[in-house]
Amino acid sequence: MDENKPIVLNRDCDAVLIPVGTPLSLTEGTTVLITQALGGSYTVNVNGNLARIDAKNADALGFHVAKESSTKKEITGDGTVNEQLVWEQLSTCFDPEIPINIVELGLVYECSITPLGADGNQVDITMTLTSPGCGMGDYLADDVRTKILALPNVTEVNVNLTFEPPWNYDMMSEAAKLETGMF
Numbered sequence: 689m690d691e692n693k694p695i696v697l698n699r700d701c702d703a704v705l706i707p708v709g710t711p712l713s714l715t716e717g718t719t720v721l722i723t724q725a726l727g728g729s730y731t732v733n734v735n736g737n738l739a740r741i742d743a744k745n746a747d748a749l750g751f752h753v754a755k756e757s758s759t760k761k762e763i764t765g766d767g768t769v770n771e772q773l774v775w776e777q778l779s780t781c782f783d784p785e786i787p788i789n790i791v792e793l794g795l796v797y798e799c800s801i802t803p804l805g806a807d808g809n810q811v812d813i814t815m816t817l818t819s820p821g822c823g824m825g826d827y828l829a830d831d832v833r834t835k836i837l838a839l840p841n842v843t844e845v846n847v848n849l850t851f852e853p854p855w856n857y858d859m860m861s862e863a864a865k866l867e868t869g870m871f
Contacts, residue, residue, distance in 0.1 A: 698748060706737075706739060720749070729741065769841050774801070783824075790832070793864055795818070796814075797815055797850065813845070816851055
């Protein structure tokens, strides 16, 4: 994908204005410029504003959309959840303005897995945002919820946003600090 090449939307699609989180509808024929394409979603510049287009609307940009499974999830193997896979999925979730995943940014404070017997497992995530005023919290939490729910034997996901303690750049990994120049 050439991120410097303008793309003309081939159909109407929903988007979210960054950073306020206001839903908007982009119309067919609108020209956008992709500024970030990470974790399945797209941050685009449209008329000088940033907007997030979800993976389910990737076809409006001319990209393939993966089909969602609507069948009931089966419990596999011994029914447990591999916590390493949970962290790997969390690493596929990105702040729409910063090209660094939420784990490296230090936004995930806690991850716990609770067995529910024959009903699978519940994963509880406690996380924060880089700014309490960010309107993208619900969208980022939904991205986390969707990706963790796709894992084997996970049947429930709760994402709790907190601002205690407040996020600061010291919470970032060394690699993230180097990438952003915040060392």
